[in-house]
Amino acid sequence: MRYIDLSTLSRALPVNWETRAANALTELTTADPSERASIIDKYSQLWREIAPLLGSLSYKKCWYCESREKRSDKSVDHFRPKRAPIESPGHPGYWWLTFQWENYRYCCTYCNEKRVDRLNTTSGGKGSHFPLVDENARAMNDAELRAETPVLLDPTKQTDVTLLYFDESGAARPRPEASLQPILYNRASVSVRFYHLDHVDLTEARREVFREIKALVARGFTFYSEWNAGNQSSQEGFEFVINQLRKMVNLESEYSAAARDAILGLRDDKHPWLGGVF
Numbered sequence: 359m360r361y362i363d364l365s366t367l368s369r370a371l372p373v374n375w376e377t378r379a380a381n382a383l384t385e386l387t388t389a390d391p392s393e394r395a396s397i398i399d400k401y402s403q404l405w406r407e408i409a410p411l412l413g414s415l416s417y418k419k420c421w422y423c424e425s426r427e428k429r430s431d432k433s434v435d436h437f438r439p440k441r442a443p444i445e446s447p448g449h450p451g452y453w454w455l456t457f458q459w460e461n462y463r464y465c466c467t468y469c470n471e472k473r474v475d476r477l478n479t480t481s482g483g484k485g486s487h488f489p490l491v492d493e494n495a496r497a498m499n500d501a502e503l504r505a506e507t508p509v510l511l512d513p514t515k516q517t518d519v520t521l522l523y524f525d526e527s528g529a530a531r532p533r534p535e536a537s538l539q540p541i542l543y544n545r546a547s548v549s550v551r552f553y554h555l556d557h558v559d560l561t562e563a564r565r566e567v568f569r570e571i572k573a574l575v576a577r578g579f580t581f582y583s584e585w586n587a588g589n590q591s592s593q594e595g596f597e598f599v600i601n602q603l604r605k606m607v608n609l610e611s612e613y614s615a616a617a618r619d620a621i622l623g624l625r626d627d628k629h630p631w632l633g634g635v636f
Contacts, residue, residue, distance in 0.1 A: 359422060359522055360615055362415050362513045367459060370411050379404055379457035386453060394453050398440055404457055405434040412464035417610045420466040421513040422484075422553040423560055424613050435463040435470045435484060437512060443488040446496055451486075454500065463513065468560075469553045484510065484552050491541055507541075511549040521546040522555075524616035526623070528565030530555035564616040571606060571620040574599050575629060582631055596631075603635045 368376075382401040389397055412434060413419075419426045438452035438461055455461040471483045489509040490496055497503045511518040521542055523533040532546030550556055581596035606617040618636070625632045 359511065359513050359519045360416070360424065360609055361516050361519045362421050364415070364460060364514050367408075367411060367415065370414075371408065371459065375404070375408065379459075383454065383457050386456065391450065394450075395441070398453065398456050401457065405436075405459075405462055408459060408462070409434050409464065412462055416464060419612060420469055421464050422469040423466060423555055424615060425466055425468075425560065425563070426612050433465060433467065433470055435465045437461050437463050437488075437510075438508075439486040439488050441486055443496075444486050445489045446493065449496060450498075452488075452497070468557055469555075483554055487552050489548065491545075509545050509548050510552060511545060518545075519615070522549070522615070524564050524568075524613075524619045526565070526568050526620070528561040528563070528568065528616070530560075530564075564613050567606065567613045567616045568620045571603065571617060572624070574602055575621075575624050575632070578603075578631065579629060600631070600635060603632075607635065 378401075382397070382404060385401075386394060386397050412421075416424075417426075436452070436456065438455050440453055440456045441451040442449050443451065452461070465484075469484060471485060487510070491507040491509060495502075495505040495507070497506050511521060513519060521533050521536050523531050525531060530550045532543045532550075536542040536546055554560075578596060578599035581592045581599060584592035585596055603617075603621060605611060607614050607621065611617065621632055621635055
């Protein structure tokens with residue numbers, strides 16, 4: 359998971375999109391609650407229409423797992439679900455946020471819908487899950503949203519994306535320092551499960567990133583040592599390694615967060631040059 363900056367999206371929305379969204383919300387607000395589901399379905403094209411714009415913010419990668427093509431087509435997730443959250447069946451759902459683009463997250467099917475990974479018996483998919491740290495603070499309107507603390511990590515929050523860590527096996531885990539704060543540790547753990555970040559395909563893809571980076575760093579160590587010993591021809595090879603590592607941690611690349619953790623784990627006195635990758 360990498361941070362997604364939503365600030366530029368409002369300037370890129372299609373002409374009249376916000377007007378159409380406001381009109382749809384007016385219809386939704388004035389309707390009988392029993393009619394909300396059909397009205398939401400009626401205007402579903404509004405969020406589907408801007409899915410490509412959302413995807414462009416992450417170079418068409420899922421905002422939750424950073425996959426691009428490996429697992430599914432991409433869709434638009436309502437971060438706060440438009441219908442009743444599973445954790446609060448009596449809640450009407452965050453229906454008033456249905457047509458607010460700030461509530462949209464670009465994601466893959468495996469992160470968004472219920473799926474079972476039969477190879478390692480895990481299951482996941484956010485669906486209508488939206489647990490809160492304090493269920494009593496669940497909002498019923500815009501004014502009450504500030505009191506909520508979602509359990510699920512939000513890729514549009516810079517502090518949230520730092521709570522996940524990827525190890526050499528490719529596993530997604532709460533960052534070690536989060537273990538000192540139970541709420542943060544639980545948020546990361548629950549997010550791994552609900553976003554299905556432990557799916558075998560993802561784990562293997564991140565493990566391959568670690569392998570590739572270890573191989574590149576080994577080559578870089580050789581080139582760097584030879585270059586320092588006076589072999590100027592090794593400079594070109596060393597620069598190639600640095601450029602490859604920079605590409606892997608760039609936001610454009612799949613699983614760049616795992617690549618970043620892989621490089622950080624290899625930084626030591628023998629590899630001082632790794633500090634120049636970021």
